[in-house]
Each structure stands twice: as structure tokens, then as C-alpha cells.
Amino acid sequence: MIAEHDVRENENLLAAVMDLNEELAEQQRALARANRQLAAEKAEQQRLLQELATAQAHLVQSAQLVSLGQLAAGVAHEINNPISFVRANVATLGGYVGDLLAIIDAYAAGEALLAQDPSLLARIHRLRERCDLDFVRGDAVAVVAESAAGIARVARIVSDLKNFARINESEWQVADLHACLESTLNVASHELRGSAEVVRQYGPLPALHCCPGQLNQVFMNLLLNAIQSLEGAGNGPGRIFLRTGRQDDQGWIEIEDNGRGIGPERLPRIFEPFYTTRAIGAGTGLGLSSAWGIINAHGGRIEVRTEVGKGSTFRIWLPLSRTTSE
Known part of the structure; x- marks a missing residue:
């Protein structure tokens, strides 16, 4: 009777041990699944972080483009103003040059005859007065100086815009x-x-x-x-x-x-x-x-x-x- 009791007790212990082993094995499988899930989540986090970094870079670039877009009209206005008076001054200068050439031609045609042809001399004087030669001489210098200043202003705006954008200088x-x-x-x-x-x-x-x-x-x-x-x-x-x-x-x-x-x-x-x-x-x-x-x-x-x-x-x-x- 005692031996039979011992056998049953050993069988019960063995069954309990096997159940425990099975439970441990299941826990190990669950742990392995959790580790795999954790690794997948970590990989997903890395992917999301990379996407976030990329999005941040795009955000910075987009913000720069937006700001440049807002300034485009202003920059165009700044460039257009000096270009406008440069164009007008060049046109005026062209007229002045034409008048000066006319006076020079008149002088050249009558240079040898001025002493013998008072009418030619009078015509030259009238032409000089009509063209206001003295004023043209002074204004031509001012017009050229203003044109040079306008061109310099355009160059400065373009240079500052390049310095602002630094498109070709991305390195520190x-x-x-x-x-x-x-x-x-x-x-x-x-x-x-x-x-x-x-x-x-x-x-x-x-x-x-x-x-x-x-x-x-x-x-x-x-x-x-x-x-x-x-x-x-x-x-x-x-x-x-x-x-x-x-x-x-x-x-x-x-x-x-x-x-x-x-x-x-x-x-x-x-x-x-x-x-x-x-x-x-x-x-x-x-x-x-x-x-x-x-x-x-x-x-x-x-x-x-x-x-x-x-x-x-x-x-x-x-x-x-x-x-x-x-």
C-alpha cells in the first residue's frame, strides 16, 4: 500500500513538473514574442525618427522658400527702381550725345570758314543755345554718375541677396x-x-x-x-x-x-x-x-x-x- 501511494505521489509530482515546464515554455514563447514585438516597435521608432528628421529638414527648406517668396516682390521692386532710372538716364544721355555730335559736326563743317562766314558762326551759336550746351555738359556728368550709382545699387542688392541665401554654401x-x-x-x-x-x-x-x-x-x-x-x-x-x-x-x-x-x-x-x-x-x-x-x-x-x-x-x-x- 505504501509503495503504491509513493508511485501515485511520484506520478503527481512528475505531472506537476511537466505542467510547470510547459508553463515556463509558454512564458518563454511569450517573452520571445514580446521581444520580437519590441524589436519591431524599436525599428518602427527609428523609421519614424528618420522620417521626422527628414520632415524637419524639409520644413526648414520650405520655410526658407516661403520667406524668399514673400520677399520676391520687394526685391523685384528694389531692382526695378534703379533699373528704371538707369534706363531713363541712358535715354536722356543718348539725346545729349546726339546734340553734342550735332554741335561738333557743325563746328567741324565751319571751322575753316568761321572767320569768313559770319552767318555760319551765328548758326553755330544758335545751335549751341538751342541745345543748351553749357547745361548739357554739367547734366551729362550728373546723369552718368546717377546711372553708375543705380547700377551699383543693383549690384549691391544682388550681392546681398546671394549672401542672404548662400545657395552654394551649405557647409559650416x-x-x-x-x-x-x-x-x-x-x-x-x-x-x-x-x-x-x-x-x-x-x-x-x-x-x-x-x-x-x-x-x-x-x-x-x-x-x-x-x-x-x-x-x-x-x-x-x-x-x-x-x-x-x-x-x-x-x-x-x-x-x-x-x-x-x-x-x-x-x-x-x-x-x-x-x-x-x-x-x-x-x-x-x-x-x-x-x-x-x-x-x-x-x-x-x-x-x-x-x-x-x-x-x-x-x-x-x-x-x-x-x-x-x-
């Missing part, structure tokens, strides 16, 4: 941020004209190793944002302050306006992509988010101080660890 390089600011101001001059007085308060700021074209885009976005903030602000003449300086191993660029300011309910969202309070079609909501992404890629940050009804100040901080000393 040493750049003077004051020069970048000035190029951006020149490109945005049409937007600024009649909207705001620009007050420069530049401090010491060493050349920085950066992507100048991208920083130009940040400056442009913040400038356009300041100009838009001035619309209907009611704070008197619009003013935009540009300040620069350094603090320890950080350089900073500040753009301040006396516009409408940003309400506390909007402030947390201003750097979100596609967030805008402007009318449909009047803004994309990409400018500030693009600026944030570019400055973050440079190892910097953007701080905002604002007060409704008084204006806003955007300060860009950039590390100076990469400078001309490297």
Missing part, C-alpha cells in the same frame, strides 16, 4: 554675424521701408563658425515677425532694435520691436510648426519654428520677452566655442 564656415545682419537688412529693405526705423546697437561679437545662410534665414524670419507685429500696434512710429554682444562663452543677437506683443495664451505655442494667428493665406506658421530648429542645430537657444501692447524681444544665444581661433 567662419562668418561675421554683423555682416549677415546687414545683408539681411538690405534684402528686407522693401519690407522695412515705411514700416519701421531700424536702430543698430552692435556690441563686440567675434566671427562664428556656423552656417551663414541658415542664420540669415533666422534673422529674416525674426525681422519679418517684428514688422508684422508693428501693424496696428498703436505705439507711435515703428522701431526695431538690433543688438549684439557676448557673455562669457556665449554670443547673442537681439531683435526687439515696439509692436503688439504676444499674449500669454499664445506664447507657449509660437515655436510650434504651422502655428499662426494671421489670416489664412497671410502666413504659414513656419518662420519661428524654422528659426528654433536652426538655432537648436547650432547648439543655441532663443529667449523671448514680451508684453502685450508694448512689444517683444527675441534674443538668440549661440556658443562661441567654434570661432576663428579653431
Whole structure:
């Protein structure tokens, strides 16, 4: 009886062990499935991160294209004005040259006979008076100088536009941020004209190793944002302050306006992509988010101080660890 009891007990123990083994095996299979699922989820996360990085790059590029598109009409206007008076001056100069040639021809025809033909001499004098030779001589110099100045202005606008876009310079390089600011101001001059007085308060700021074209885009976005903030602000003449300086191993660029300011309910969202309070079609909501992404890629940050009804100040901080000393 005892032996039979022991056999049954051993059989029960064996069955329990087998059940336990089966349970363990099932847990191992479940763990393996969970690991496979986790690996798949990790791969999916990597794919999504890659897509996010690609989308961010496209967002920055799209924001630049949008900003350039907004400025295209202004740049065309800036180029068209000097070209117009160059064209008009060249036409005037052509008329002057024709008159001068007529006088010269008259002198050449009568040079040997002036002493013997008083009528020819009188005709030459009348022609000289009709063409107002003395005035033409003076005005021709002024016209040529004005034409040269117009052409120089066109060249400067084109040069500043190239410096702003830096289409062929995508690599990091040493750049003077004051020069970048000035190029951006020149490109945005049409937007600024009649909207705001620009007050420069530049401090010491060493050349920085950066992507100048991208920083130009940040400056442009913040400038356009300041100009838009001035619309209907009611704070008197619009003013935009540009300040620069350094603090320890950080350089900073500040753009301040006396516009409408940003309400506390909007402030947390201003750097979100596609967030805008402007009318449909009047803004994309990409400018500030693009600026944030570019400055973050440079190892910097953007701080905002604002007060409704008084204006806003955007300060860009950039590390100076990469400078001309490297």
C-alpha cells in the first residue's frame, strides 16, 4: 500500500513538473514574442525618427522658400527702381550725345570758314543755345554718375541677396554675424521701408563658425515677425532694435520691436510648426519654428520677452566655442 501511494505521489509530482515546464515554455514563447514585438516597435521608432528628421529638414527648406517668396516682390521692386532710372538716364544721355555730335559736326563743317562766314558762326551759336550746351555738359556728368550709382545699387542688392541665401554654401564656415545682419537688412529693405526705423546697437561679437545662410534665414524670419507685429500696434512710429554682444562663452543677437506683443495664451505655442494667428493665406506658421530648429542645430537657444501692447524681444544665444581661433 505504501509503495503504491509513493508511485501515485511520484506520478503527481512528475505531472506537476511537466505542467510547470510547459508553463515556463509558454512564458518563454511569450517573452520571445514580446521581444520580437519590441524589436519591431524599436525599428518602427527609428523609421519614424528618420522620417521626422527628414520632415524637419524639409520644413526648414520650405520655410526658407516661403520667406524668399514673400520677399520676391520687394526685391523685384528694389531692382526695378534703379533699373528704371538707369534706363531713363541712358535715354536722356543718348539725346545729349546726339546734340553734342550735332554741335561738333557743325563746328567741324565751319571751322575753316568761321572767320569768313559770319552767318555760319551765328548758326553755330544758335545751335549751341538751342541745345543748351553749357547745361548739357554739367547734366551729362550728373546723369552718368546717377546711372553708375543705380547700377551699383543693383549690384549691391544682388550681392546681398546671394549672401542672404548662400545657395552654394551649405557647409559650416567662419562668418561675421554683423555682416549677415546687414545683408539681411538690405534684402528686407522693401519690407522695412515705411514700416519701421531700424536702430543698430552692435556690441563686440567675434566671427562664428556656423552656417551663414541658415542664420540669415533666422534673422529674416525674426525681422519679418517684428514688422508684422508693428501693424496696428498703436505705439507711435515703428522701431526695431538690433543688438549684439557676448557673455562669457556665449554670443547673442537681439531683435526687439515696439509692436503688439504676444499674449500669454499664445506664447507657449509660437515655436510650434504651422502655428499662426494671421489670416489664412497671410502666413504659414513656419518662420519661428524654422528659426528654433536652426538655432537648436547650432547648439543655441532663443529667449523671448514680451508684453502685450508694448512689444517683444527675441534674443538668440549661440556658443562661441567654434570661432576663428579653431
